[in-house]
Amino acid sequence: MDVVRSISEMQVMRNAVEGQKCSIGFVPTMGTLHEGHLSLIRSARDECDKLIVSIFVNPMQFDREDDLAAYPQQLETDIDIVKKEKVDVVFAPCKEEIYPEGFCTRVELKKLTENLCGKRRPGHFEGVATIITKLFNIVKPDRAYLGQKDYQQYIIIKRLVQDLNMGIDIKLLPTVRDKDGLALSSRNRHLSAEERIKARCLYEALLKAKSLVRDNQREVEKIKSEMEGIILHVRDAKIDYISIVDSDTLIEKTEVSGDTIAAVAVWIGSTRLIDNIVIDT
Numbered sequence: 001m002d003v004v005r006s007i008s009e010m011q012v013m014r015n016a017v018e019g020q021k022c023s024i025g026f027v028p029t030m031g032t033l034h035e036g037h038l039s040l041i042r043s044a045r046d047e048c049d050k051l052i053v054s055i056f057v058n059p060m061q062f063d064r065e066d067d068l069a070a071y072p073q074q075l076e077t078d079i080d081i082v083k084k085e086k087v088d089v090v091f092a093p094c095k096e097e098i099y100p101e102g103f104c105t106r107v108e109l110k111k112l113t114e115n116l117c118g119k120r121r122p123g124h125f126e127g128v129a130t131i132i133t134k135l136f137n138i139v140k141p142d143r144a145y146l147g148q149k150d151y152q153q154y155i156i157i158k159r160l161v162q163d164l165n166m167g168i169d170i171k172l173l174p175t176v177r178d179k180d181g182l183a184l185s186s187r188n189r190h191l192s193a194e195e196r197i198k199a200r201c202l203y204e205a206l207l208k209a210k211s212l213v214r215d216n217q218r219e220v221e222k223i224k225s226e227m228e229g230i231i232l233h234v235r236d237a238k239i240d241y242i243s244i245v246d247s248d249t250l251i252e253k254t255e256v257s258g259d260t261i262a263a264v265a266v267w268i269g270s271t272r273l274i275d276n277i278v279i280d281t
Contacts, residue, residue, distance in 0.1 A: 001083045003090045007098075010091050010138055014052075022049035026141030028132065031055040032072045032186035033081050036176040040145040041085050043173055052139050053082050054091040056098065060106075061127030072186055091139065098134060107133045109156055109163075115250050116152045116243055116263055117274065125156055132157055136166055144168055149175040149183045151261060151276045155250060175275070177203070183275045190271040198234045199268045205230040206277040209244070209262040213279050218255045220244045223262075231266055240265035240272060247278070257281055 004010045017024070025048030027040045044051050055078055062068040075092060082090055107129035112118070118125050136144070146154045158170045176184045181203035182196070191199055205227040212223050224242045231237050245252055247259040256279060263276040 001087055001090065003079060003092060005093055005097065007093065007138055010089070010093075013089060014138070014140055017050065023142045024048060024140065025051045026135075026139050026144045027051070027053045028135055028144065028146075029053060029055055029078075030057045030071070030186070031078045032074055032189070033078045034176075034184045034186065036147050036149065036184040038081070038085060039176050040147060040173055041082065041087065043171070044143065044145045045086055047171075048143060050088045051086075052089045052091060052141065053087050054135055054139070055079075056091075056093055056131070056135075058098075058127055058131040059095060060099070060130055061124050063121045063124055070190070072189055091135075098131070106130050107160070109159060112152070112156050112159055112250055115245065115252065116241065117265060118152065120240055120265065125153070128153055129156060129160055132160065133164070136161070136168060141168055143171055145171045145173060147173055147175060149185065149275060151263065152250060155248070181207075183273075185273065187271055187273060191268060195236075195268045195271065198237060199266075199273055201231045201234045201237055202264050202266050202273055202275040203277075205242070205264055206262055206275060210277055210279055213256050213260075213281060218257065220252075220254050220256060223256070227262070227264070231264070234268075236269055238267040240267060244279070 025044035027044055029037050041053060055075060057071055057073055059068055079090055106126045108126050109129055113125040154172050161168050161170055180200050182199050208226050208230055209223050212226060217223060223244060227242050231239055243252060243263045245261050247261045260279040260281060261276050262279050265272060265274045
């Protein structure tokens with residue numbers, strides 16, 4: 001496995017296989033890898049001839065300096081983890097390599113960033129779109145693999161690729177959960193043992209929404225009220241948002257019909273967690 005730190009070296013390696021009949025799979029990450037990341041890596045490994053994984057904590061997508069400073073990082077451990085998964089290349093540039101002096105470009109999307117996390121974290125998805133555009137231009141993958149937990153991010157990247165004619169197949173894989181249903185996240189390590197138990201309320205609220213719709217409840221406000229009750233029953237849980245949206249446009253619904261996503265963002269102590277679930281109608 002090659003560990004590449006510079007853009008130029010990564011481009012040389014990628015260009016070396018240009019024209020060969022081999023597919024390139026790509027898993028972009030911010031490191032602190034867990035089983036959710038590994039599920040993406042394993043799927044990419046099974047479906048592609050070559051696999052590249054990036055590890056880069058992108059400062060542009062953080063809306064608070066303290067959040068960036070607290071974000072867990074374990075680069076050498078992550079490199080050891082992906083080596084065991086038969087990854088061909090790890091691209092792990094430093095901040096100065098990605099954003100050199102004078103860098104002044106941002107990639108902005110409209111509409112899809114105006115709800116859910118985009119509404120609460122100004123500039124966040126500009127940062128996501130900018131780094132993904134750079135990584136896709138550097139790596140030039142045939143397929144990129146993303147997890148459902150960050151569903152809004154998936155929709156935005158899918159639209160970005162479509163609008164800019166990048167010709168990359170964006171693959172969405174299911175959220176990987178712990179035994180109690182909590183979605184795996186690098187931020188989970190910030191939770192105390194007590195907070196870890198409290199965090200179960202996110203998935204419980206989402207399952208309630210799914211259950212209500214299965215029982216023919218279609219009024220979004222009534223569903224959200226039930227979800228809110230489950231979360232607020234937990235001491236120290238603070239709701240950032242509860243949303244029920246169209247799975248393509250991310251526009252809020254008043255009644256559940258068609259392809260629908262229920263999504264939540266909740267503060268458990270000082271840690272903000274997100275989760276979502278597909279609502280079958």
